[in-house]
Amino acid sequence: MRPIDLAREHGLSAQAIRNYDEAGILPPADRSDSGYRQYTAVHAQAVRAFLALRAGHGHQQAAEIMRAVNTGDTDLAYRLIDATHVALLTERGTRAEVATALNSLSTTDPAPIPGRPLTIGELARRLGVHPATLRTWETHGILRPRRGRGTGYREYDPAGVRDAEIAAQLRRGGYPLHRAAQFLEVLREAGGATALTAFLDAWQQRLTARSRHLVSGAAQLDAYLTLLDRP
Template identity: 75%
Template sequence: MRPIDLAREHGLSTQAIRNYDDAGVLPPTARSETGYRRYTPLHAQALRAFLALRGGHRHQRAVEIMRAVNRGDTESVYRLIDAAHIALLAERDTRAEVATALGALSSTAPTPVHGRPLTVGELARRLGLHPATLRTWETQGILHPVRERATGYREYGPDCVRDAEIARQLRQGGYPLPQVAQFLDSLREAGGADALSAFLDSWQDRLSTRSRNLLAGAAQLDTYLTMLDQTEPSAAGER
């Protein structure tokens, strides 16, 4: 098989095939007497496996996996794949925690603050908390008050008061401080509860897509590994 034969199946250029070959994505390649690369069905399957892996693992990690396969280091292959699934599970758990926190919020919107920002004591009285609690929330990244230039005192504007009231509700629901901070970060990034709900739906879709991509990559890689096991070393090249 020629580079063009591998490239045509995937709509790639022949230069891309040569680049993947040089990068170690493909198994060692024999050359003709005139120096042309000669590919086999094994190389074609290696390319399918790499392109499928890239969908779930991204480009560089897919390259690392294929290099490990081609040098016979299956332990590294399995570790790289396992790490991707662990990271995806952690992200899935994070998304679930944020969604649960959103659902735990009271349907009653916080009362807007008008006028000047509140001091730490005023906000503490509004929430029925000790000022030290608000300072702890600040160190945990839950609240981000500004400092008054002349005195250095904390000032809590409308957004900060809203965050404090949400944090109080979540804490009353038993959520630990790191999860409260995580939720508020997601809320700020999304731009509000409605936007966050839409963001969570989109996030779930991305997680599902990546899970399917990981499965597709594993299937193609398994086929490649089976072909390698069935190929004589002399035909497969140095692994």
């Protein structure tokens, strides 16, 4: 088989196949008398396995898995696969914690605070906490106040006040600092508590899709390993 024969099934270029070969993603290929690579059904399955693995593990991790298999280090390949599953399980846990935290909130996005930003003392009084508490939250990444020009004092704009009020609710609900920080980070990425529900739904869909990709990748890799085991 020629590079183009392997490439055609996946809509790739012959150069992509040669790149995979040089990267160790494919097993060593024999050469013809004229020096051209000669591929077999084993190489075709290697391409299928790599592309399936790439969808779930990412390009770099999938390439490392294939290189480990092709050099006979299957233990390393399995450990790389396990690492991805552990990371995905951790991400699932993070998403579940954020969803639980969202359900514990008694309000959605607080109303904007008119006028100038609040000082740390004003925000502390608003929340009924000590200013040192707000500084502790800042140390843990829960709050990210800006500094006033000229004064260098902490200033809390409406988004900062929102974060502080949500953090106060989470803390009253018994959430430790690191989990409150985790929730606020996701909240900022989503664009607010109102948008967070849609964000969580999309996040769950991504997790589900990635799990399916990992299953598909494992099936294609198993087929490749089966071919390698044959005499």
